[in-house]
Amino acid sequence: MTDAGVGGRGAGRVDAGSAARALADGAADGTAAEVASADVLVVGGGPAGLSAALNLARARASVVVVDTGRPRNAATLRSHGFLTRDGISPIELRRLAREELHAYDAVRVLDRSAVARIETDADGFVATLTGRAAAASPVLSARTVVVATGLRETLPDVANLRSFYGMSVFSCVACDGWELQDTPVALIGETSDLADRARLLTRWTSTLTVCTNGASVIDPVDEAELVASGVAVERRAIAALEGERGQLAGVRFVDGDSLAVDGGFVRPTWHAAHDFLAPLAPDVDADGHLVTDRSGRTSVRGLYAAGDAAAPGPQQLIVAAGQGARAAAVLVQDLLGVRTAH
Template structure:
């Protein structure tokens, strides 16, 4: 099948790109093997008219919107290989089917690695989250923890303080805060512990207390943790797309990467998880970039 665009990834960025391209009468396939990064998420927030929606329901509604446009197909298949061709790109899937596309949108998003803390997966997505803008409201005024081993911990702690004045910062054994930063947090009543976390305790995904390596304990009901991020798929790198120092794709305002015909949208280009509305907007811009460039090609430019 000859496609105007192949979209790898069926999250908000990929689906919104498909919607805009469908409305532009472009022949498109979205490849989505249904392995979303936010599979642990029970509610999604910050998306106007859809605040608090279950991700599965948002996905269902998006598929229903796209179904109105007959030139768009959503394939529950995984792309395993992408190669350049004279006319664009060859894509092979896990089912052994080969597709040909003039352009390619990379929207597979990110994969995440949580700090190596025993039991942390039991609470992630239930009472420990990565984004205060997505889940801070639900944790407001509770005794919270901020867990991070990286240099962003100072800014994250200041941000979380907006939702709760009862915050403890844990570096999990890392020296990621300067003495000046510790002092500034202390002036706001934010306790800092650099002890390694021994265990997290709670039930049904709800955090109750944190035990440190020196066997001291604190009671917390939730909080925020910083995972490390990487590309969920490496097609862009393999095809030679320029990358930022953080590991995202270098793009212009319309998702164009450094390789002609390849576009990136959503978390793949930002390299930090964006709110749904931001990721969807990135998908829309990439779709406009694709349609604009294909229109120029069709007129011989």
């Protein structure tokens, strides 16, 4: 990397090998032995973050990935739509990505760690760490930062919903609609876009019941349209889900009635997971997602975002990985002072 720095900050060149060796002095389980510096700090070890780290390493940048080890999709048994990896466990996908990163000495992954705060300094950014890495290396300096923290999700308040989530109840229609095609399906949610999600689901099944769990989120016009297309709308509150060993068999309502189904979809609410950026005050949209240009640049020079952190809702893993790769390519050009079009 050159001495130009991102946006003319004037940061000195960080040697990838020396930075990696300083980090490598830590334990192999992901702790660091001393305060370290790197060209890039990647916050988040999902597909977007790991893809960014891989492509940055191949561009000879030194990279530190900070990962809590608590991915949003940890309950998902199989992910779909990732070319050459259709049906793979998201956890296995992350493991394979980590193995590939081992070939690059300039990459260090700090496990079971988190970034508590990021501030600017004369050379770029300073991150305060918590968790396992903080005991030996509580502060990390980086010329640039890629935020790939994804989202936090809150499920509807339905007893034992998590007993089925990721096994026979899913949140991503595009990811898992194929497995439930032409079967009786329940769509559970309490958000204003529930009718739109129901319309999307009719692509896969004609036996669909929308369950609002007592919430007034589908107006009479939408309900009439759904019913006319063969979609049932059930407004009663849900007492619990029925089934065994993660396989959903029915939805039981508070009055004791049950709806027989073979699986379901749920509409969570999602929340941005980047409180640690508060000192930088990047631009966010009405829902708290980071605002970026099409290349992943945020409103703060040297700060980039990829994956769900910069999207209105969860994306397929392959899309998040692609965004991580693109942000990496643009970041490298910016470090060299080669500005690409927004």
